[in-house]
Structures are given as structure tokens and as C-alpha cells.
Amino acid sequence: MMQDERPAQTRYRDIYRSTKTYDFNEGLSCCFRQWRATHSHCSLLHGYALSFKFVFATYELDERNWCCDFGAMKDVKAWLKMMFDHTMVVAADDPHLDTFRELADKGVVDLRIMPAVGCEATAKYAFDHVSAWLADLMGDRVWLESVEVREHAGNSAIFERRQY
Numbered sequence: 001m002m003q004d005e006r007p008a009q010t011r012y013r014d015i016y017r018s019t020k021t022y023d024f025n026e027g028l029s030c031c032f033r034q035w036r037a038t039h040s041h042c043s044l045l046h047g048y049a050l051s052f053k054f055v056f057a058t059y060e061l062d063e064r065n066w067c068c069d070f071g072a073m074k075d076v077k078a079w080l081k082m083m084f085d086h087t088m089v090v091a092a093d094d095p096h097l098d099t100f101r102e103l104a105d106k107g108v109v110d111l112r113i114m115p116a117v118g119c120e121a122t123a124k125y126a127f128d129h130v131s132a133w134l135a136d137l138m139g140d141r142v143w144l145e146s147v148e149v150r151e152h153a154g155n156s157a158i159f160e161r162r163q164y
Helices: 070-084 097-105 119-138
Strands: 016-022 029-032 046-049 051-058 087-091 111-114 142-152 155-160
Touching (some): 016 070, 046 142, 051 119, 070 087, 070 119, 111 119
Parallel strands (some): 029 087, 087 111
Antiparallel strands (some): 029 046, 051 142, 142 155
């Protein structure tokens, strides 16, 4: 190192994180069909009791020294129940979508149509919804860092969006 060169300074910035989990006991029992999984039984109708874990982050705590006010999460819980409590989720491009719509019209299923189906796609779908809700509620002080969706104790997927 030359005499007037200095080592790069390491800069740190504190980040506070908090988590909110809606576990399997929330009753988010949902039926899925992953029609693209033609090599496995996942292309058939099957169900899970889903669990969701949301990770929130901030550089500055609020006046109560909180990252995120969990009391405000009632809207998120209501949305999760509306989307995944005794519902059937299929992809918008499912080749049998018309059949599922007919079943919904007959009151046989409570149909939800998402852009894509799968644990990873569900994590992103929940991330996009809750992230928009959070921005409306708290501005840019708090952001959603990640969402983990569990199908059961052995399988989960995490979607995160990095702040740069």
C-alpha cells in the first residue's frame, strides 16, 4: 500500500427487523393445482394448511420503538383468510380454468386465480400484496424484506426483494 493510500472504511447502518407469522393453526387450508408439474402428482388437486412468515425491516424505529405495528396486521390476516381459507387456487393459464370456473359458478369451489401457482409463486404473490399494503400504511420507513410460505413442516419457499 502506498503511503497516502488508506484502507477503505467499512460503513455500517443499523437495521431493525421484526417478523409476523401466521402458522398452520390459522386454518389456511387451501387446494392447489400445479398443472405444469406433469411429471408428478402435484398436477392433481391437492391441499395444504399454509403458513406465512413476513419479515419487516427499518432503519428507524417509530415513536413506540417498533419496527412494524403488529396491531395493524388485521388487514393482512383478513386478506390471507380470503385468499387461502378453504379456497381453491389455480393459475390464470391453467388449461382447465373454464372447468374450475364452472365449479365455482355451481358453488362447488371457492376459486382464486393467481398469475402462477406453486410455493414460490405464492410467496411472491403475498409479498407483492403485503408490500403494497405496507407502503400505503407506513410509507418508506418500513419495508417488507421477505415472505416465507410453508406447505408443511418439510417444504417452504422464500421470496425476498433486496433494497439497493
